[in-house]
Amino acid sequence: MAQSKKLAAGIIRNNREMADGRTIRYYDTADQTRTAPDQRPVEEQPAIGELRLDPLVNEWVAMASHRQGRIFLPPKELCPLCPTTGELLTEVPESDFEVVVFDNRSPSLRPPVGDWALPDLVGPDTDLGTAAGKCEVICFTADHGKSFKDLTPARVRVLLEAWIDRTDELSREPYIQHIAPFENRGEEIGVTLSHPHGQIYAYSYLPPRVEKMLAAANQYMESTGKVLFDEILAREIRDQERIIARNERWIAYVPYASRYPFEIHVAPLNPVADLTGLTDEDRDAFPAIALEVMNRLDGVFGIEMAYIAAWHQAPVRIGRDVLRLHWQITSVRRAPGKLKYLAGSESAMGAFIMDMRPEQSAAQLREVKL
Amino acid sequence: MAQSKKLAAGIIRNNREMADGRTIRYYDTADQTRTAPDQRPVEEQPAIGELRLDPLVNEWVAMASHRQGRIFLPPKELCPLCPTTGELLTEVPESDFEVVVFDNRSPSLRPPVGDWALPDLVGPDTDLGTAAGKCEVICFTADHGKSFKDLTPARVRVLLEAWIDRTDELSREPYIQHIAPFENRGEEIGVTLSHPHGQIYAYSYLPPRVEKMLAAANQYMESTGKVLFDEILAREIRDQERIIARNERWIAYVPYASRYPFEIHVAPLNPVADLTGLTDEDRDAFPAIALEVMNRLDGVFGIEMAYIAAWHQAPVRIGRDVLRLHWQITSVRRAPGKLKYLAGSESAMGAFIMDMRPEQSAAQLREVKL
Numbered sequence: 001m002a003q004s005k006k007l008a009a010g011i012i013r014n015n016r017e018m019a020d021g022r023t024i025r026y027y028d029t030a031d032q033t034r035t036a037p038d039q040r041p042v043e044e045q046p047a048i049g050e051l052r053l054d055p056l057v058n059e060w061v062a063m064a065s066h067r068q069g070r071i072f073l074p075p076k077e078l079c080p081l082c083p084t085t086g087e088l089l090t091e092v093p094e095s096d097f098e099v100v101v102f103d104n105r106s107p108s109l110r111p112p113v114g115d116w117a118l119p120d121l122v123g124p125d126t127d128l129g130t131a132a133g134k135c136e137v138i139c140f141t142a143d144h145g146k147s148f149k150d151l152t153p154a155r156v157r158v159l160l161e162a163w164i165d166r167t168d169e170l171s172r173e174p175y176i177q178h179i180a181p182f183e184n185r186g187e188e189i190g191v192t193l194s195h196p197h198g199q200i201y202a203y204s205y206l207p208p209r210v211e212k213m214l215a216a217a218n219q220y221m222e223s224t225g226k227v228l229f230d231e232i233l234a235r236e237i238r239d240q241e242r243i244i245a246r247n248e249r250w251i252a253y254v255p256y257a258s259r260y261p262f263e264i265h266v267a268p269l270n271p272v273a274d275l276t277g278l279t280d281e282d283r284d285a286f287p288a289i290a291l292e293v294m295n296r297l298d299g300v301f302g303i304e305m306a307y308i309a310a311w312h313q314a315p316v317r318i319g320r321d322v323l324r325l326h327w328q329i330t331s332v333r334r335a336p337g338k339l340k341y342l343a344g345s346e347s348a349m350g351a352f353i354m355d356m357r358p359e360q361s362a363a364q365l366r367e368v369k370l
Numbered sequence: 371m372a373q374s375k376k377l378a379a380g381i382i383r384n385n386r387e388m389a390d391g392r393t394i395r396y397y398d399t400a401d402q403t404r405t406a407p408d409q410r411p412v413e414e415q416p417a418i419g420e421l422r423l424d425p426l427v428n429e430w431v432a433m434a435s436h437r438q439g440r441i442f443l444p445p446k447e448l449c450p451l452c453p454t455t456g457e458l459l460t461e462v463p464e465s466d467f468e469v470v471v472f473d474n475r476s477p478s479l480r481p482p483v484g485d486w487a488l489p490d491l492v493g494p495d496t497d498l499g500t501a502a503g504k505c506e507v508i509c510f511t512a513d514h515g516k517s518f519k520d521l522t523p524a525r526v527r528v529l530l531e532a533w534i535d536r537t538d539e540l541s542r543e544p545y546i547q548h549i550a551p552f553e554n555r556g557e558e559i560g561v562t563l564s565h566p567h568g569q570i571y572a573y574s575y576l577p578p579r580v581e582k583m584l585a586a587a588n589q590y591m592e593s594t595g596k597v598l599f600d601e602i603l604a605r606e607i608r609d610q611e612r613i614i615a616r617n618e619r620w621i622a623y624v625p626y627a628s629r630y631p632f633e634i635h636v637a638p639l640n641p642v643a644d645l646t647g648l649t650d651e652d653r654d655a656f657p658a659i660a661l662e663v664m665n666r667l668d669g670v671f672g673i674e675m676a677y678i679a680a681w682h683q684a685p686v687r688i689g690r691d692v693l694r695l696h697w698q699i700t701s702v703r704r705a706p707g708k709l710k711y712l713a714g715s716e717s718a719m720g721a722f723i724m725d726m727r728p729e730q731s732a733a734q735l736r737e738v739k740l
Contacts (some may be wrong), residue, residue: 182714190711209720310718339561344552348578348680
């Protein structure tokens, strides 16, 4: 593990070991030294969870029962994602930071010990026992009270480089099949720490939605010889009416068949399989559209919107010619004081009912004065 | 449409037309006449919604934008599901009832006008425009303050017969492919009317989760010659530790790979494709296990649990030899004051993380003193 590494755009990564053996990575724009030691007592790591096959639908479910006792919405003075200042020893030993990524203290998925392979899906007698993978936490800023949308463009650029670096490194682990950086925001969707941060889940199996995207893309390639996502983007550009922002390298739109009152997809105009494929020009043009989209979202009702913002990438080893990078932002907020819930049709049947036309939602997002 | 029909167990169905042309069906244990007219002014029916293909995953999404204005948690004296007494003219013209089923006033899916066929799924240029199907509301009792678990066994028997009758009739409609009776309970999951009731969704397409269950069952049949669900049930019976209730005709268990803190599947020991296949003995033995399961669920924390209770049936026209009827109850409540939320991993990736071992949840349900 390199202690210090130069990334693109003059960004430097410094790795440090935490007291319990986990790694913390500092991503900085200046060549800071990051040497503050983690002074906390060593605590025992939770055991690796189980991965169980749900045979009814041939999908893996990770069991992480050690997560029941997680800390819930601590006040700022007890926030474990703030820098260490004064008495409180947090997850970040330094007294300030730009962007940091550290291994999750209560991970749903953990690196496997020894040889590890996923069995074929074979029905109700499949026992596996090991939820292999890796979960990391990414803090966007040391400032507890900020949101993604308040970050400077320069900071979003560092954040993007950190996501790229993590995708690059995690892709090299032989047990990892898929990497998903995402941010959950808002108590309405169960966020337990309000400090601006995201997570990176690296799965040892294809997540069911990715598997389904891959199947659709493969089927489309076989029947038309074209890449599905490129055609989807072409239709959005042709239709125009659901586009909410664009610049020379990126486009943001409410998809034709969105599932949430507010759903936005952000994609590079020159398609790539994953974050590591973005050119320097793509990377430099991302902060502007990302900040515009997030400000439009919070502007619709003038309140902080609960959302999930997730990067969809091609899996690490397969489907790289047919799947495309895009950033999906979904909000369950349909009006001030009203949320969309996933009830019988969505949850039990998987059949989504949308209460709002995507064109209406796109118009509301476009009308926001920035 | 038969005005009056004798069903099993001495239950009688009486159909009446509502003021706006919708149908209400009274299910009664005595031979009541149900003649009270709907005295409300005729109001315009909302137009049929759109069905849009989400090409990323090849799934249909129904657009029902007219539903935004639905009434939200009205007090008892304004409840549209109570019987009509005094001034308030409700959805049910009679002054009392046992079980009623009526066409939903704000349906997500509506019967199509004229010829209607689902196109093959073909990618981003698929336009359809018509969310065909049918949505009905089923009231379990005239008593606004009751819950499913407070019903008498005799009333649950009527309710079951109503579900069976609706499955039977809706199966005859050529545009209907799948029928899902379900109940949503609890403000935590967005229930807008607290009167004890459920819904019946009849889809003109296979809901995505049903499609996935069908694919898994077909694959299992091809590779083993066995019915997947029967083998799942056999494993649950062999493992024993997740079974929470059983009688001579039914069994209830927390599935091996459950996805929610409390998830219970209830299945007949003699497998059938759908509700209409249940024998008289199965039907008569259902109320006892249904009430036991619901009382165990509310007993775990001594509070009313939010839940979704959905009947999984074989589709109307396909997969009838490989899919089996079962009743799935899921609750997002993981502790008093704590809910499980579907965030980044579950919502964006479809990858479920369970915070609790199913065996633990089964033990808690078994330990409830009834």
